[in-house]
Amino acid sequence: MAQTLRVPGSHDLRRVIGDGEAIPDGEVEGLEERDLLELYRSMVLLRTYDERSVVFHRQGRIGTYAIFWNHEAMQAGSAYALEREDWIFPSYRESAIGLLRGMPVSTVLSWWRGHPAGWWNPLDYNVASICVPIGTHVPHAAGLAWGKKLRGESSCAVAYFGDGATSEGSFHEGANFAGVMRAPLILFCNNNQWAISTPLSAQTAAETLADKAVGYGIPGVRVDGCDVLAVFEATRDAVARARAGEGPTFIEAVSYRTAPHATADDPRAYIDLERVEEEKRRECLGRYEAYLRRAGVLSDELAESTRAEAAEALRSGIAAAEEEPPADVGLVFEHAYAAPPASFAAELAELRELLGE
Amino acid sequence: MSELTLVEAINDAFHTELARDDSVLVMGEDVGRAGGVFRATAGLRDKFGAERCVDTPLAEAGILGAAVGLCMAGWRPVCEMQYDAFSYPCLDQLITHVGRYRWRTRGAMDFPLVVRMPYGGGVRAPELHDDSPEAYYAHTPGVKVAIPSTPADAKGLLAAAIRDPDPVIVLEPKLHYRTMRGDVPAGEHVVALGRARVARDGDDATIVAYGSMVPVAEAAAELLAEEAAVEVLDIRTLKPLDEEALLESVGKTGRAVIVQEAPRTAGYGAELAAILAEKAMLDLRAPVIRVTGYDVPYPYWQIEDAYMPSVERVVAAVRKTLEF
Numbered sequence: 153m154a155q156t157l158r159v160p161g162s163h164d165l166r167r168v169i170g171d172g173e174a175i176p177d178g179e180v181e182g183l184e185e186r187d188l189l190e191l192y193r194s195m196v197l198l199r200t201y202d203e204r205s206v207v208f209h210r211q212g213r214i215g216t217y218a219i220f221w222n223h224e225a226m227q228a229g230s231a232y233a234l235e236r237e238d239w240i241f242p243s244y245r246e247s248a249i250g251l252l253r254g255m256p257v258s259t260v261l262s263w264w265r266g267h268p269a270g271w272w273n274p275l276d277y278n279v280a281s282i283c284v285p286i287g288t289h290v291p292h293a294a295g296l297a298w299g300k301k302l303r304g305e306s307s308c309a310v311a312y313f314g315d316g317a318t319s320e321g322s323f324h325e326g327a328n329f330a331g332v333m334r335a336p337l338i339l340f341c342n343n344n345q346w347a348i349s350t351p352l353s354a355q356t357a358a359e360t361l362a363d364k365a366v367g368y369g370i371p372g373v374r375v376d377g378c379d380v381l382a383v384f385e386a387t388r389d390a391v392a393r394a395r396a397g398e399g400p401t402f403i404e405a406v407s408y409r410t411a412p413h414a415t416a417d418d419p420r421a422y423i424d425l426e427r428v429e430e431e432k433r434r435e436c437l438g439r440y441e442a443y444l445r446r447a448g449v450l451s452d453e454l455a456e457s458t459r460a461e462a463a464e465a466l467r468s469g470i471a472a473a474e475e476e477p478p479a480d481v482g483l484v485f486e487h488a489y490a491a492p493p494a495s496f497a498a499e500l501a502e503l504r505e506l507l508g509e
Numbered sequence: 510m511s512e513l514t515l516v517e518a519i520n521d522a523f524h525t526e527l528a529r530d531d532s533v534l535v536m537g538e539d540v541g542r543a544g545g546v547f548r549a550t551a552g553l554r555d556k557f558g559a560e561r562c563v564d565t566p567l568a569e570a571g572i573l574g575a576a577v578g579l580c581m582a583g584w585r586p587v588c589e590m591q592y593d594a595f596s597y598p599c600l601d602q603l604i605t606h607v608g609r610y611r612w613r614t615r616g617a618m619d620f621p622l623v624v625r626m627p628y629g630g631g632v633r634a635p636e637l638h639d640d641s642p643e644a645y646y647a648h649t650p651g652v653k654v655a656i657p658s659t660p661a662d663a664k665g666l667l668a669a670a671i672r673d674p675d676p677v678i679v680l681e682p683k684l685h686y687r688t689m690r691g692d693v694p695a696g697e698h699v700v701a702l703g704r705a706r707v708a709r710d711g712d713d714a715t716i717v718a719y720g721s722m723v724p725v726a727e728a729a730a731e732l733l734a735e736e737a738a739v740e741v742l743d744i745r746t747l748k749p750l751d752e753e754a755l756l757e758s759v760g761k762t763g764r765a766v767i768v769q770e771a772p773r774t775a776g777y778g779a780e781l782a783a784i785l786a787e788k789a790m791l792d793l794r795a796p797v798i799r800v801t802g803y804d805v806p807y808p809y810w811q812i813e814d815a816y817m818p819s820v821e822r823v824v825a826a827v828r829k830t831l832e833f
């Protein structure tokens with residue numbers, strides 16, 4: 153699909169999945185049945201991870217957790233357009249995206265359990281550490297993409313961030329940097345229309361977030377973020393541009409946050425519950441499942457076995473996370489420096505003595 | 510007088526100060542519709558309107574920079590940073606402008622703004638929800654820094670900060686937001702900036718602390734009660750510091766243990782220790798000891814307790830000064 157600079161104010165969302173009625177189903181060129189089912193497996197795994205995590209939180213088995221229900225299409229669709237050598241820079245909302253790169257479930261659960269086993273080596277998966285301060289990883293992704301280009305490598309990077317993040321200075325500086333350096337970067341904005349209690353209308357006066365791309369001299373595209381195939385296609389186009397040396401692309405994937413911001417949040421004070429119910433009815437996994445069934449690709453048995461597989465991954469994942477031995481307090485002093493200051497040894501010895509170790 | 514939690518006391522201060530002075534304006538992420546993620550600003554939007562309790566875009570440098578401009582337009586903005594570590598994007602504005610603008614105008618203009626934020630650890634939260642950044646603030650010329658440790662002081666210091674002609678940073682111990690209750694004077698209640706508080710009387714040694722470390726110091730003093738009478742000095746305002754109270758207490762006891770949750774090197778405790786070295790040399794009967802966090806990023810929460818200055822660490826330090 154040809155990319156052009158967006159005209160500010162146009163609101164069309166790229167869409168592939170129909171509604172089974174008035175809107176016909178489309179197709180993505182080059183995606184075979186096996187790809188369609190792989191995308192399905194990814195979404196089911198993420199959905200299961202998310203739903204189980206909310207339960208684990210209630211049971212006190214993980215700490216505060218940032219729910220990503222109805223964000224699975226954005227994560228699975230975009231990640232599937234990447235090669236293994238490409239880098240992913242997740243925010244807390246994409247905490248489990250590493251699962252799509254073979255990261256163990258127990259690793260991600262350990263992160264939310266505040267256990268060091270959750271702090272993975274980014275080089276193992278080409279997935280950077282989870283970024284908690286909003287938007288601050290965008291310049292990192294720009295730098296990595298630029299650096300790969302300088303080295304003559306063909307890999308690119310994706311930075312994930314929310315609608316609220318587009319208000320941060322770091323987002324702006326990173327996007328601008330990537331534009332100027334023509335860095336092979338995909339700026340992937342999960343526009344779930346809320347930043348905790350702040351609606352998009354209080355976040356920006358721009359008509360669309362994709363409009364912001366104009367200011368960086370890069371293309372901005374809008375897709376239906378609950379349409380995994382549209383997300384995949386838009387990301388694939390952006391990756392192709394990046395590899396062809398044409399620089400970054402901003403993707404605004406529009407969805408809706410139907411869950412609380414995180415387990416500690418009570419959205420009843422600010423959210424329109426009717427709208428939430430409406431959005432839940434068009435949630436991304438159900439829509440994709442219906443599409444696959446209409447296409448004759450997904451049977452009841454396959455859906456059932458896919459869900460069972462994911463459920464089992466979560467069962468064994470939480471068991472493995474809970475079997476991690478308690479972290480040694482010595483870890484407090486490790487890894488901040490390549491060569492720790494001499495004082496650390498004495499401080500640790502004193503601490504161990506006080507703890508009776 | 511009513512019994513309130515620490516965060517309710519802050520909310521009480523807001524209701525009182527916004528009613529008292531209609532140039533006071535509250536701004537920050539999620540302070541309006543949601544009333545703040547800790548509910549410190551609950552009810553303000555309904556009572557005073559969306560223009561005096563403003564949900565801002567997600568942009569800390571923008572919030573503080575806009576607050577500078579709001580001051581120029583005659584407002585007294587009170588900015589919320591959602592968490593300690595999320596205030597860092599605002600440091601640029603703080604250092605390059607907030608702390609310098611009065612000086613730049615040769616005293617012609619006031620910048621009566623407040624930045625308040627929950628700070629500190631112990632809450633089993635994901636990364637960067639646990640920092641103690643007071644030294645960055647205290648190190649910045651032109652701004653004042655206050656850290657309450659009780660509900661009454663949380664109300665009184667915030668009121669003082671709002672009324673002060675200079676920029677004031679208020680760090681609030683989030684660990685005690687909802688768990689600490691205490692009597693809080695109703696209506697207008699101001700605790701003057703720059704005045705320490707003797708939280709516990711004693712003649713044998715002084716524990717100097719602020720914010721979340723005051724209860725730790727008090728617990729340590731209680732544990733030591735049979736061995737020694739330990740004074741706890743809650744300094745409340747880091748800048749300007751109540752040097753007189755510090756020197757008076759240590760002059761009396763001759764022994765000082767300074768407790769801070771923040772990392773050790775160049776922390777605020779070093780400042781307190783330096784003042785004692787400069788001005789209390791002849792009163793000291795033992796070396797000043799600091800009990801602090803370590804020079805590491807705040808750890809994974811499963812082992813955060815090992816990082817925190819514990820009652821045991823404070824007790825051990827006090828004993829060391831007593832036995833010196």
Ligand SMILES: Cc1ncc(C[n+]2csc(CCOP(=O)(O)OP(=O)(O)O)c2C)c(N)n1
Nearest residue numbers: 245284285286314315316317346347348595
């Ligand atoms: C620099 C910074 N400021 C504030 C916060 C607190 N905070 C956490 S999530 C959030 C809202 C983020 O909204 P958005 O960017 O839309 O992403 P979403 O959570 O919706 O995925 C805020 C304000 C933070 N993490 N980092």
Ligand SMILES: [Mg+2]
Nearest residue numbers: 314315346347
């Ligand atoms: Mg959002």
